[in-house]
Amino acid sequence: MVTRFLADTATLTGRSMKHVTRSPDTIITTAVMPIAIMLLFVYVFGGAIDTGPEAASGSYVDYMLPGVLLITVAMGVSYTAFRLFTDVQGGIFDRFDSMPIARSSALWAHVLTSLAANLTSLVLVVGVALLMGFQTGAGGLDWLAVAGVLVLFTLALTWVAVVAGLSARTVEGASVFSYPLIFLPFVSSAFVPTTSMPGPVRWFAENQPVTSIVDTVRALFAGRPVDGSTWTALAWCVGILVLAHAFAMVTYRRKSA
Amino acid sequence: MSIAPAADPAIRVQGLRKAYGELGVLRGVGFEVARGSIFALLGSNGAGKTTAVRILSTLLRADSGTASVNGFDVATRPGRVRESISLTGQFAAVDGILTGRENLVLVARLRHLRNPGRVADELLARFSLDGAGGRKASTYSGGMRRRLDIAMSLIGNPSIVFLDEPTTGLDPQARIEVWRSVQEMARGGTTVLLTTQHLQEAEELADRIAILHRGRILVEGTLEDLRRLLPPARVEHVEKQPSLEDVFLALVGEDGVDEVGVDDGAGEVGGGERAAGSGTRGRR
Numbered sequence: 001m002v003t004r005f006l007a008d009t010a011t012l013t014g015r016s017m018k019h020v021t022r023s024p025d026t027i028i029t030t031a032v033m034p035i036a037i038m039l040l041f042v043y044v045f046g047g048a049i050d051t052g053p054e055a056a057s058g059s060y061v062d063y064m065l066p067g068v069l070l071i072t073v074a075m076g077v078s079y080t081a082f083r084l085f086t087d088v089q090g091g092i093f094d095r096f097d098s099m100p101i102a103r104s105s106a107l108w109a110h111v112l113t114s115l116a117a118n119l120t121s122l123v124l125v126v127g128v129a130l131l132m133g134f135q136t137g138a139g140g141l142d143w144l145a146v147a148g149v150l151v152l153f154t155l156a157l158t159w160v161a162v163v164a165g166l167s168a169r170t171v172e173g174a175s176v177f178s179y180p181l182i183f184l185p186f187v188s189s190a191f192v193p194t195t196s197m198p199g200p201v202r203w204f205a206e207n208q209p210v211t212s213i214v215d216t217v218r219a220l221f222a223g224r225p226v227d228g229s230t231w232t233a234l235a236w237c238v239g240i241l242v243l244a245h246a247f248a249m250v251t252y253r254r255k256s257a
Numbered sequence: 258m259s260i261a262p263a264a265d266p267a268i269r270v271q272g273l274r275k276a277y278g279e280l281g282v283l284r285g286v287g288f289e290v291a292r293g294s295i296f297a298l299l300g301s302n303g304a305g306k307t308t309a310v311r312i313l314s315t316l317l318r319a320d321s322g323t324a325s326v327n328g329f330d331v332a333t334r335p336g337r338v339r340e341s342i343s344l345t346g347q348f349a350a351v352d353g354i355l356t357g358r359e360n361l362v363l364v365a366r367l368r369h370l371r372n373p374g375r376v377a378d379e380l381l382a383r384f385s386l387d388g389a390g391g392r393k394a395s396t397y398s399g400g401m402r403r404r405l406d407i408a409m410s411l412i413g414n415p416s417i418v419f420l421d422e423p424t425t426g427l428d429p430q431a432r433i434e435v436w437r438s439v440q441e442m443a444r445g446g447t448t449v450l451l452t453t454q455h456l457q458e459a460e461e462l463a464d465r466i467a468i469l470h471r472g473r474i475l476v477e478g479t480l481e482d483l484r485r486l487l488p489p490a491r492v493e494h495v496e497k498q499p500s501l502e503d504v505f506l507a508l509v510g511e512d513g514v515d516e517v518g519v520d521d522g523a524g525e526v527g528g529g530e531r532a533a534g535s536g537t538r539g540r541r
Contacts, residue, residue: 091350
């Protein structure tokens with residue numbers, strides 16, 4: 001049963017990966033927007049932004065890269081929802097569901113494809129950041145930890161995208177869920193310190209998931225020891241992941257009700 | 258593949274009901290399909306044909322009633338049903354980004370066949386797609402997509418095939434090509450349940466026909482049975498006018514114009530005449 005699930009998931013992942021490799025523009029457009037935001041903030045706004053003593057030693061690109069990486073993932077998962085939606089609409093999912101293949105293999109294939117596509121986009125964005133003078137004292141383990149946090153974040157948002165892709169009625173509906181996700185980092189510690197924000201906004205910024213994730217990645221890049229925000233960040237990621245996964249499975253089953 | 262006792266019908270449906278809110282789509286549908294036969298569910302849009310097929314192919318749960326496919330109940334043993342069937346949905350469910358051959362290999366892999374590449378090549382040849390196997394399926398014409406779709410459904414030799422409006426949206430040549438594929442399937446011993454809104458299609462292909470209307474089966478039987486329901490034929494003198502379809506097919510020829518492989522053209526024309534000759538000519 002397990003080997004069957006793995007074999008079917010591998011076959012279907014190979015198939016949806018072809019959708020990515022045959023339209024590499026999806027990876028590029030995923031990376032272009034975050035790169036544009038990075039250029040804009042570093043070369044236009046950056047000179048006027050006071051990031052406070054915490055980040056005084058580094059350059060602004062060091063400060064804002066973690067937030068840009070999260071925006072990249074939020075952009076990328078909208079393609080996941082789009083690909084899933086097209087499969088459901090085109091009847092390919094009906095074909096898979098009426099075949100003797102392992103249940104949920106079709107969903108996992110999209111999730112793994114999403115992970116691979118997003119990691120590629122993230123590598124592109126980090127590459128551009130390095131060209132722009134991004135510096136880090138992070139060692140191998142720190143990089144591994146950053147990758148781990150980003151993988152967890154990508155998986156969490158991907159399952160949200162699965163819910164959107166399965167339940168959408170139009171193409172636009174399938175990808176519109178990602179707009180607030182793209183916007184969320186702007187109301188967090190990603191671009192300016194939250195201490196500069198007025199009361200209620202600051203409260204929101206400090207208690208929404210992005211801030212703790214950004215703070216964790218920033219600390220890892222700076223080579224600082226991780227603190228309480230790491231646990232908050234992991235709790236948010238795992239929480240969203242578990243909830244979205246459960247919701248996706250219910251949505252998937254309800255299709256046959 | 259599990260074989261139920263041969264006397265069992267391939268499909269048995271009793272008192273099947275399905276409603277969406279207030280709207281009753283199936284209101285007590287029952288029929289049986291004998292093994293190796295072609296059975297047509299004939300009905301207009303909204304009659305409940307697709308809903309019935311979706312329930313039989315385990316994609317949808319019925320509200321009440323029972324349905325068994327190859328001897329397995331669709332509600333309690335969906336896994337065994339899926340091993341026995343293949344579904345060709347209303348819209349050609351091919352992956353446009355993959356090539357025709359890759360589509361076939363994909364399904365062969367999912368059916369855990371030993372040699373997916375060889376299976377794909379055989380089917381490409383059998384459905385006269387061998388010239389187009391390396392092209393993205395999104396570049397195919399409607400008829401070619403449908404043939405690829407049907408070829409995908411035959412992988413792994415399912416004993417029962419569901420075809421939901423297999424010729425809707427196809428031009429006359431493509432429709433004849435699909436008919437030929439269906440007849441070939443049945444000759445190979447496959448049980449075929451097809452839905453259609455084309456009277457002529459049911460007449461042409463089906464061993465037995467059920468007319469589904471507003472969620473109920475009005476009549477069921479062979480074409481002869483159904484003919485006997487109306488007063489017997491009277492002899493009248495009617496000037497035989499060619500139908501527009503006769504004219505169209507005579508002008509453009511019946512071998513598919515979207516063919517890439519021309520090498521098998523001779524066989525196609527022959528088959529086309531057989532398929533069209535018994536049905537479309539000289540009846541009006």
